[in-house]
Amino acid sequence: MRAMVLDGPGQPLRLAELPCPVPHAGQLLLAVQACGVCRTDLHLRDGELPDAVWPLVPGHEIVARVAGLGPGVRGWRQGQRVGVPWLGWTCGHCRFCTSGRENLCVQACFTGYQLPGGYAEYTLADARYCLPLPETPAPEHLAPLLCAGLIGYRALRMAGDAGRLGIYGFGAAAHLITQLACGQGRAVYAFTRPGDGASQAFALSLGACWAGGSDAPPPEPLDAALIFAPAGALVPLALRHLDKGGCVVCAGIHMSDIPGFPYAWLWGERSIRSVAHLTRADGQAFFEAIRQAPPRTEVRVFPLEQANEALEQLRRGAFQGAAVLRVAGDEAAWTAE
Ligand SMILES: [Zn+2]
């Protein structure tokens, strides 16, 4: 099979021919159809994340078809459409796993990081962490939901019932969560890089009531702010615009250092928190939440072998929405079955 392999930090991905994997007990063999390109993959390639197991095949927004079942797998059938998110394995018995917080499991393993990812024609996944997916829309439109959508959804839930919601960093997650938040009746204030009129227009087209540069104040105080951009300087900026009792939610896995700020900005029961990974319950709740009105996904599609180009365009902010690798082209062969 063809796969894009990352040999170590700072290196470009390399197109490789690898043996097709064989599913072990509890695993699904998956024929990858599309895989989203996440900012986390960029952090991985840049060597900004510890604990990577080199060499690795990245990719944790996988839309696939079941191509084989390992021994003991129940509840899945050949050809079924399946999604593989970031959380790939947990121990099941640590203090976090046993208290509904498996996202914080001390031994957790993640897809496309310690476990095989989706920048490949085939991959393996523990069946217990896979999500059944609907037959529509097309794989490239479903893929961004599996991280940008899911992590964004968890971040949105951490914002509680905030009616005035700021969103910093208008990329893949923001473009999905804006639609969801607006559908819930919240007012969304979108902050982009200063001067990025295209992203601001994009945010307004998705339902945001206001869009501006991250250096501009919103027209009214915010009840919560979600930060999807990896820039620590945004944290005190967002904090300054919070109403009393508001919360800044940092949703990225990596961020540059957060500059100091006066205590008065935090006073008034404002808070800053991070969101780490996701639980399986988040996955189920998210797909349930969007079943009636799925968000529109704006995608730029690349063939598998152009993964490096996709990452560079993501770094440059060269497109709106999400980047997706299209892996297998013969979707018709599956749906005809
Ligand atoms: Zn991700």
Ligand SMILES: [Zn+2]
């Ligand atoms: Zn655990």
